[in-house]
Amino acid sequence: MRFEGTESYVSTPDLTVAVNAAITLERPILVKGEPGTGKTQLAIEVSKALKAPLIEWHIKSTTKAVHGLYEYDAVMRLRDSQLGDARATDIENYIKRGKLWEAFESDVRPVLLIDEIDKADIEFPNDLLQELDRMEFYCYELNRTIKAKQRPIILITSNNEKELPDAFLRRCFFHYIRFPDEETMAKIIEVHFPKVKQRLVSEALKIFYDMRKVPGLKKKPSTSELLDWLKLLMTDDIDPEALKSRDPSKLIPPLHGALLKNEQDVQLFERLAFLARRESRGS
DSSP states (O other), rough: OOOBBTTTTTHHHHHHHHHHHHHHHHOEEEEEEETTTSHHHHHHHHHHHOOOOOEEEEEOOTTOHHHHHHOOOHHHHHHHHTTTTTGGGOOGGGGEOOHHHHHHHSOOOOEEEEEOOOOSSSTTEEEEEEEHSSSSEETTTTEEEEEEESOOEEEEOOOOSOOOOHHHHHTTTEEEEEOOOHHHHHHHHHHHOOOOHHHHHEEEHHHHHHHTTTTTSSOOOOHHHHHHHHHHHHHHHHHHHHHSSSSSSSSTTGGGGGOOOSSHHHHEEEEEEEHHHHHHHOO
């Protein structure tokens, strides 16, 4: 099983090597990178490329490792028992299987996405060590060990919101998705908008990368936000010359709400625009 990218996802050579190395080693691949660089989408594309079922486990701040195994609803069983429901005689009716259980019992080798693992409590990764190592866990209610029919391909994403434990990191193959350079970004745009005007792409990329260089920016615009912005520019039929006439490091571009996501950054560009206008009048 080898991943070579897909028609809808531009995989850089180093990312392709990392994914295939993790598959060969049968270790989870831990993918980090700026938000919006395609970490979650990578799992979807690996699933497509390998024709493997995709199982997604999106982590929240309240998620516990046990949720990935199973949950036992004792309250519901007690209620049904009091009501004389025949289902209450079988405890398995009250066990909700988690994403790991689902992956372990898949007849076809699946791709398991554990998305944004750093959102959970610091103990969350450590609580999964044994299950990810041994590919099995014990269900006390059923008095049964659940073993993986085959080792799933596991992709774990992190936005670096908190450090992950060393013991967990040792068990992963690590890859950091670097922010795409202009050449790679142009290929990504071509995949999403094959009919876009190249002059528009050229001017938009200049503004986009200059915006990311502005000192003091709280949140740099990401790949997904660039694609949203381009879609709006195309929909409104913005003339590339209208973009070219602007100084992107000083003036707010049109439809900037697709790129700037908080008031501090908007105010920063407004101040830069004000200073630019004042300097131009003085000259």
